[in-house]
């Protein structure tokens with residue numbers, strides 16, 4: 001059975017509809033890439049999944065309906081959203097940012113161990129624990145944002161353009177870590193990315209979005225292999 | 239020299255009271271960006287409540303505890319019922335709502351307790367502690383002590399509890415706070431509750447020095463504004479330091495600047511507000527607002 005089932009999702013801002021009845025499924029432990037040009041509605045899709053924008057239709061996670069719930073209620077059901085812009089709590093320390101990720105978890109058990117686990121994924125964060133998060137570099141802030149999301153022990157991890165503003169080397173490292181996290185924790189991941197090549201490199205499934213509709217779906221391999229697709233939708237030659 | 243020190247001590251005593259109300263203003267501003275013009279009136283109302291309880295025969299400290307608990311609940315209730323509907327509305331709308339609350343609470347206190355002044359019991363002993371020609375009233379010491387304790391408790395709350403961490407997260411970014419599962423609405427209400435409680439403390443501290451009437455906090459509010467502006471509207475520590483500085487500045491100006499005397503002292507906070515806004519708008523301890531794109 002699929003972990004995430006989205007059916008006829010309609011969402012937008014006020015009267016302006018951005019997603020026009022979008023359906024997709026993601027299997028448990030899978031990485032699903034959402035590709036498409038600027039303004040296609042990728043960010044809006046993630047926002048609808050985490051409750052930041054209200055949607056109609058149905059979003060089910062592990063059989064539970066999420067539509068209509070508030071973001072904090074959805075977070076409590078195990079959805080961790082790393083938003084566009086990373087959502088760092090700038091004046092707070094790195095450690096406080098990470099602990100906030102575990103805010104809705106009951107009890108302290110496991111939180112300390114999970115902090116250590118985050119430092120093994122992102123060793124660069126460890127020496128900066130007491131530093132204000134705002135003083136980190138862009139790449140470090142993206143690591144912090146993913147680390148914060150992991151502190152929830154999420155069922156579903158939503159990543160919005162993790163590569164934005166980062167150097168290619170840093171981006172590749174980041175995607176390698178996301179892959180490692182997905183393999184070790186069996187976390188289901190939906191990743192939105194402009195850099196289609198990178199995203200398709202770690203995903204099993206991919207969907208291409210255009211003006212709020214899915215125009216193409218398939219395995220990552222197939223989409224990567226399809227030269228015409230690559231040219232018309234993804235804007236690069238393979 | 240002793241005379242000068244004496245003035246400084248008096249100033250610190252007055253300043254601690256301004257600091258208390260400034261702290262309440264800052265607590266709300268931090269979370270919501272709202273300047274609560276009704277903060278002083280809420281404090282006045284709480285002070286009446288304490289007076290009513292002692293008049294009914296409750297021991298002072300018990301009356302105080304009951305007052306603080308009721309103020310906390312009242313602050314939360316006001317946020318839920320009156321502020322929540324205008325959350326996210328243009329700044330002017332919110333300002334008008336808090337000014338309306340100011341007028342309403344003031345009138346309500348007058349209606350319930352009348353505008354005739356009342357004697358408020360002083361919780362601290364008479365007399366003073368003398369050292370080297372300077373005398374420090376026990377009540378001044380008491381006020382400074384209470385404000386220090388309030389500051390300490392807030393520090394513990396914010397730095398060493400999970401709820402406090404959540405509150406700071408909301409102050410930093412409500413959107414991100416929602417995404418980690420914090421109930422932002424309740425956190426804002428909590429902020430209002432805390433502010434009402436801290437305000438109540440400042441009202442109870444100032445009432446024995448003046449007399450209790452519905453306009454008790456009007457003057458104090460202006461000094462508290464000056465204190466919060468000076469310290470930085472988003473810094474609790476700044477509010478306290480600002481309060482003490484404003485208190486000392488006001489007292490010294492009254493004593494040493496010939497033409498000011500006691501009548502023109504109210505000009506001091508206004509000059510401070512203007513000066514800070516011109517020279518360092520974010521205040522001494524505040525964070526400058528930088529828009530990141």
Ligand SMILES: Nc1ncnc2c1ncn2[C@@H]1O[C@H](COP(=O)(O)OP(=O)(O)O)[C@@H](O)[C@H]1O
Nearest residue numbers: 013016018036037038039040041042043044045
């Ligand atoms: N906060 C917002 N309010 C109103 N319109 C928005 C908002 N955010 C995005 N939009 C609009 O929604 C559409 C899709 O945007 P978005 O989901 O950010 O696309 P993408 O992430 O694929 O670049 C765009 O036309 C954009 O202008």
Ligand SMILES: [Mg+2]
Nearest residue numbers: 042043084161
């Ligand atoms: Mg986007």
